Amino acid sequence: MNAPVHTSSLFRPANRLSAIGVSEILKISGLAAEMKRQGQDVIILGAGEPDFDTPEPIKDAAERAMRAGATKYTALDGAPELKAAVRAKFKRDNGLDFTQDEITVSAGAKQVLFNAMMATINPGDEVIIPTPFWVTYADIVQITGGVPVLVPCSETNGFRLSAEDLERAITPRTRWVMLNSPSNPSGAAYSEGQYRPILDVLLEHPHVWLMVDDMYEHIVYDDFRFVTPAAIEPALRARTLTVNGVSKAYAMTGWRIGYAGGPNALIRAMAVVQSQSTSCPSSVSQAAAVEALNGPQDFIRDRRRSFQERRDLVVGALNRIDGITCRVPEGAFYTFASCAGLIGKTTPEGQVIESDTVFAQYLLRTVGVAVVPGSAFGLAPYFRISYATSIVEIEEACQRIAGAAAQLS
Ligand code: PLP
Numbered sequence: 001m002n003a004p005v006h007t008s009s010l011f012r013p014a015n016r017l018s019a020i021g022v023s024e025i026l027k028i029s030g031l032a033a034e035m036k037r038q039g040q041d042v043i044i045l046g047a048g049e050p051d052f053d054t055p056e057p058i059k060d061a062a063e064r065a066m067r068a069g070a071t072k073y074t075a076l077d078g079a080p081e082l083k084a085a086v087r088a089k090f091k092r093d094n095g096l097d098f099t100q101d102e103i104t105v106s107a108g109a110k111q112v113l114f115n116a117m118m119a120t121i122n123p124g125d126e127v128i129i130p131t132p133f134w135v136t137y138a139d140i141v142q143i144t145g146g147v148p149v150l151v152p153c154s155e156t157n158g159f160r161l162s163a164e165d166l167e168r169a170i171t172p173r174t175r176w177v178m179l180n181s182p183s184n185p186s187g188a189a190y191s192e193g194q195y196r197p198i199l200d201v202l203l204e205h206p207h208v209w210l211m212v213d214d215m216y217e218h219i220v221y222d223d224f225r226f227v228t229p230a231a232i233e234p235a236l237r238a239r240t241l242t243v244n245g246v247s248k249a250y251a252m253t254g255w256r257i258g259y260a261g262g263p264n265a266l267i268r269a270m271a272v273v274q275s276q277s278t279s280c281p282s283s284v285s286q287a288a289a290v291e292a293l294n295g296p297q298d299f300i301r302d303r304r305r306s307f308q309e310r311r312d313l314v315v316g317a318l319n320r321i322d323g324i325t326c327r328v329p330e331g332a333f334y335t336f337a338s339c340a341g342l343i344g345k346t347t348p349e350g351q352v353i354e355s356d357t358v359f360a361q362y363l364l365r366t367v368g369v370a371v372v373p374g375s376a377f378g379l380a381p382y383f384r385i386s387y388a389t390s391i392v393e394i395e396e397a398c399q400r401i402a403g404a405a406a407q408l409s
Contacts (some may be wrong), residue, residue, distance in 0.1 A: 010323065020027075020139045024376035027266040028360060032370035042368040043397045045385045048184065049253040050333070055299055058250060058291045065287030070102075074280045077271040078105025078259065082286045085293040086259045092218070093230045093236070093330035094343040096242065098261040104270050107281045107288075109215055109245035109258030114140050116211060116241055116260070117176075119269035120144040125175040130161040130370040132336060134184045134213075138378075146175065150378055154368075155327060155338065159186040159379075163197035170201070177208045179229070182216040185377045185384040186336040187219060187329020192227045199233040199285040218249040218300050220331035221308045238263055248332075249300055307333050309395055317398035318385075321405050333388045336374065339381050345408035353408060356381040366407070367400035 031045045036042045078086070083103045091098040106112045113136070121127070123145040129137050130153045138148035149168050153159045166177065179198070182189040190198075201209055210229060217226050230240045245258030259265075274280070311328075314335050318326040323341030339359050346352055347366070353359050356373035360383055363369045374382025387394055 004085065012245065014085075016143055016145065019142050020101070020370065020375070023135050023139075024357075025135065025372050026370055028376075030300070030368055032364060035364070035368065042364070042370060043338060043389075043393050043396055043400070045387070045389065045394075046372055046384045047111075047388045049199050049386045049388060050248060050251040050303070050388070050396055052251040052303055054201065054255070054288075055192050055292075055295075057249075057295050058288045059251065062255075062288040062289030067283050070283045070287050072283060074081065074283050075287060076280055077279065079283070080294075081261075082257075082290050085290045086261070089243040089293045090242070090261050094214075094228050094242070096228070096261060099264070102265050102267055103259065103261055104267045104274075105259045105281055105286065106256065106274060107256040107258070107278050108247065109243050110136060110140075111256075111262075111278065111281075112241075112245075112258045112260045112270070113137070113166050113211070113213070114144075115273040115277075116243075116271040117141060117144040117271035119266065120175060120209070120243050124173060126171060127172045128166065128169045128177040128208075129176060129217050130165075130179065130184050131372060132159060132183070132382070133179060133378055135176075137178050137180075137309075146172075152379060157182065158327070159188040160190055160194055160337065161198060163201050166198055170205050170208060172207070173405055174208050176212045178212050180215070181226075181279075182218065182220060182329070182331025184332055185334050185372070185374075186192065186327075187332045187334045188327075188336075189216075189224060189226070189332075191328035192232055195227065195229055195232055198228055199236060202236060203233070206239075209241070210236060211241045211243065214244045215248055216332040217244060219304060219307055219333060221304070222330075224330045226331075241266060246289050246292045246401075251303075252285075252288065252292065255282070255288055257285050257289040258280055259289075276303060291391060299390070307382040307387070310391060311335065313391065313394055314385055314387045317395070319403070321402045323376050323405055323408070324401075333386055335385045335387065336377075336379075336382050337385065339383055342405060342408055343381050348363065348407050356383055359383065363401060363404055368405045369397045369400050371401075 049163045121144040125146045127141045132148045141148045172205045241262035244261045246252040326337035360373040371383045
């Protein structure tokens, strides 16, 4: 999935990096950005962040905090005011009661995940990751010495993990299962009924811990009702880490604040890792996150409506293209469309579309549209479109994709 880390006669990377490297996602976005810089007309549908700006009241809170002197180190894994805001959020949105010492705050949800794996993984420990998946999961597991166990989730099962596949993947070495709903890259989400059989399997295997990534909680469509496993099955709470953050819901990717709620012993171990990496998240960003979580939430609804309009546009346009089919995602701002119907076809220049990667390269080269091949997320032949961009760009991009597909024979 990744290109190897660069090695030269002078530089030799650590062994822990041998299996990981620069992600395919960054490679294709880098190439597209370079083409754009050279003046080519390129539409990049790869963004992993909302195109909206951080709401003004959140910026104001950061400014006020800075002026009031909140410019020093804070408590190690989150200032008390932010931990209180996170607790209130878990109670309000998820019906979860955490004590203050069951909450951790880091520089993004990514660091929360990193801390959790660093704090728990011994060499050879296995972590079950349903695919398609956010590549970071497997890379973090590998950096920390674990073994990612990838379990393919078919489109016919809505890209969701089945209880049978989970049961088969669990071994005595399994340490964690990672679930992400709504998902990056598929946009698929689990309802309470869809989670239930999975949680029942976990109840039978007390040595397995559950990491749930609820990052896209607030970006769900139609009448989908978001739920999180710790709220569905209290018996799993003692071994569940519920991860979330302000990046996507509040358009705060650059502020770098993520958080989690989980058992105190795990939270304490994660704090040890954080103490020797970043010390604490940015003080100013923490003040902004307090405002995000405690302040008015109504703009989330408006933004959700706007994302849904774009989702409907993309899904409709893709499904009208011969050779492409696209499932309707329940959430996030991604579609994960199949290009199975185009595999084996030939471009006007005589190149065979052998894979989703070749298809993505063909789109970028011939019509200047950058999408990410499904194989970068562990499931082919698909491609991910991020629709966190303007309607005008989405319409133009879909027309170009249709034109490129029509050229294949
Ligand atoms: N979880 C998922 C599923 C994501 O897609 C992302 C970002 O793309 C993150 C977590 C990272 O969030 P943060 O910005 O808080 O590190």
